Amino acid sequence: MAELLSSGIVQTVLMGAALLGAISGMLGAFAVLRRQSLLGDALAHAALPGVCLGFLIAGARDLGAIMAGAFFTGALAALVMMLITRRTALKTDAALGIVLSVFFAMGIVLLTHVQGQGRTASAGLETFLFGQAAAILRADLWIMGGVGLAALGVVLALWKEFKLVSFDPDFARANGLPVLPLEAALTVLVALAIVVGLQLVGVVLMVALLIAPAAAARQWTRSLGAMVALSALIGAASGAGGALVSAAQRGLATGPVVVLIATGVVLISLAIAPERGLLWQALAARRARARISDRRVLATLQGLAAAHDDTHYPAERGMLKTALGAMPRSTRLEGLEARGLIRSVTHPPETTPHWELTSAGHREADRLARKTRAEGQDP
Amino acid sequence: MSDNHPDTSLHEPDQALHVEDLTVAYGSVTALWDIDIDIPPSVMCAIVGPNGSGKSTLLKTALGLVKPVAGHVRFLGRPVRAMRGQIGYVPQRQSVDWDFPITAREVVEMGLYRSLGWLRRPDARARARAMDALAELGMQDYAGRQISQLSGGQQQRVFIARALVQDAPILILDEPMAGVDASTEAIIIALLKRLRDAGRTIIVVHHDLTTVQSYFDWLVMMNVRVIAQGPVREVYTPENLRATYGRQLAMIATPAGDRDG
CATH class of the missing domain: 1.10.10.10 (Winged helix-like DNA-binding domain superfamily/Winged helix DNA-binding domain)
Known part of the structure; x- marks a missing residue:
């Protein structure tokens, strides 16, 4: 174990996975309470075309361009979804399904197109589907840390507004709170967390990191503050645990292991948590x-x-x-x-x-x- | 909202609520058609009508939560956005998730968020005011309870305390008696009457015709259009009830207040 931890790559992956878990755990708590867990799934899938566009525009596997592209198409998907639910008779679940699959299909088309060009540099793009933890660099940690701090700052500054908007948006609106911008801010934060997590967990599994820690934390807590904090902690622990397991055992992909650990915590919480647990x-x-x-x-x-x-x-x-x-x-x-x-x-x-x-x-x-x-x- | 009057010039300032030519449509369904309502200050007003008659839509439109196709709304002469914080709103209880991880007192404190302003957390003073509001509804012993552990009637009282703590001159309640126990109903009505006697205007969407005469002094009867409005004793007539409820009426109540079978 000590040997493992002294490896630079393992350290980087460990810190990256823990950071990602903490960020998505914190923001996932709000997504779950607002019943918007699946919005995260749609955003994550919708990030794939952006990944390819970022690659095409930058002409290389430049992480900054890729993340910007992912954020752009993710935000676009959120906007399209909002327009569909407001302007048509379609309900949210149908809108989510349509947006998720259409954007993901576009992403796959672009991905195969890029790979068909035969450029060697494009070889790594498909890792964004399921993530590749080993590709994380020290420099990426700074980006993740920055996003994490920014998200934490926004959540703390707008704490009571986020709480009210999550609990009772109608009452918030009747009191003159800018509900739409606040909800948009929460969605943007979730999109940021997803973009940060793409490299590690990938677009397909990212939603689990948003939902699982929050679902587990809800079982054990009685206040929003405790739930958000515990959710971040469970996310971080799952991330670190997954990174260690996959480092110790050759051939285990980090992202899926992290997701499995987080899901395990959910199952245990559903079973044994006091008051809310099945037992x-x-x-x-x-x-x-x-x-x-x-x-x-x-x-x-x-x-x-x-x-x-x-x-x-x-x-x-x-x-x-x-x-x-x-x-x-x-x-x-x-x-x-x-x-x-x-x-x-x-x-x-x-x-x-x-x-x-x-x-x-x-x-x-x-x-x-x-x-x-x-x-x-x-x- | 079609707003022909700037904030500063008052329009119908003598009415607590003034609704003019209001029409609301959801897609092709007309929810409200050409509504005109005037509710004077310091009354306790019930809005009654059958299911789907647009009662909740009327409240939501008045509060600016739903955009009307045509018409305008004034509270004490002002548009609703100039009255934010001066209207206490109690939404339908089912409109929120009662499994949210929050205590009764925290919910009541939400009524103070607006006056606290950005970046400030509820302080000791806010907590004390929330406790006072809970006490008005006999809920002081449940302040620290998770809202999921409260009964339906207790949840409703928490919701009303949240509006009460705003100390607003106008209170709007959407079906506050739906699914609550008799003692909660008595506590709520006693409080609302006290507030009315202290000069507040109380507007309640109400579903129980048998209690209209004993609880309220003003009445709006509607079914997409306004059928009748005015003091209860003048408006609560068999003709108006029939016009509002049609054939459903026989099963609901008679104007004398005694049940029909």
Whole structure:
């Protein structure tokens, strides 16, 4: 591992992937909350013709020209999409699908055209499809760092405006906020993140780096600030992790590995995150069922006691079962007994198990009945 | 918006809301046709009409969220862009994602963003004002709650607190009673009446005809066009109800206020 880290190329890829993960994680959080994840996908695919145009205009594999071209066609795609949804009857998903495929098709046509020219320098262009981390240079890190800092600055400066526009654009507009420019700013930032990520992850997989960290972060957080920060962190960690794995194992492409790691974090988060995770919700549902079952046992015993005018009326197993529709698990009854709410008794001459409500049990049954009435529903 | 009047010259300043010749179309569907409405200040006004009658569109157009094909809107004589921050707006509750990671208090603070201005974050004073607004709606104990954990009625109260905190002379609410519990409805109505008595103008898109007479003192009945408008006791008549709702009416309510079956 130490050997790996001392390699200049690995260091560069590692830092580049982590930076990219942080940028796209931060901006992806807003994209996901605004339900615009797929806009990122369309923008990424639409960057491909720009990559080729940048190459054709510069006449060489000049990263500056390529990134400018990618940003240009990406922005153009966003504009076309906006016009389609506003001016025609097409819905957003259809507009996204059309723009994504048309721009991507143009990109592929241009790509094959460039490659058909047989110039040796064009050999590397297809790496923008799936990314090629090893092609990253030290100088590229400065560009990524600059974009990252700029994006962070804009997000911090416009924090409360972005928050409001993401949550309730109608209210923002009614309050006179320039909603369209703010939304455009968010879209431009996402486009920038995509352009930065093209070299590393490629146009096809870039969207995963926007969505996955944000989707994972949402599971663990309760505020926008925490979500954005954690999303950036997960993105950075996935990037670094992917870079290390692909460096340690020959023949593994960095970009796809980064995406797989980020997706793994999403799956884990969906499963185990507190409150929102599937596991947590299953446990909460079980606890709720148990609570309801306890309450019904206590209420039934209390009802039987009242009917027999005997506060410690011993109810037989079969009676409980008939009243409740099904016998609660014996562990539940033991639990109630351990809490001192019911007592297991014998009632000669019968030999079957009986239970009676203790005084504490009566109080608890009264309390739960009051609570149920107050809430008007099952707790 | 066809704006023939510059900001400075007031047009119909005696009306809290003045709508003239307003027509709105979505594609080939006419949502509002030649609407004229005047709502005087310090009333509590209900806007009623069947589904698809253009009630929400009217509010959105008045607020500048939807562009009209023709006509104009004035609040206290001014166009809406000169009144930003002086109109509290409560959108329909379903219009936002309640799973957004945010607390009730943060949502209310959004009502203060405009007055805070650019680059400034909500400070202690803003937080205190948000808490006061929440308390007005009996929601002070839920300030730190995630909005996703609130019931429908509580979410609605948070939304109203967000408009309330703006301290605006005009409040516009889109179906605030839709899907809320009885106690929330009582709290909201008591608050709105208090605000009305303090001189604010309250404009509510309302769907429950059985409560129109007890809650409101002004009424606009519409169905793409305006059918009738004025004080509730003059306007709430069987003829107007029939003209507004047509055959649906028998299933909804009778003017006497008692339910029909």
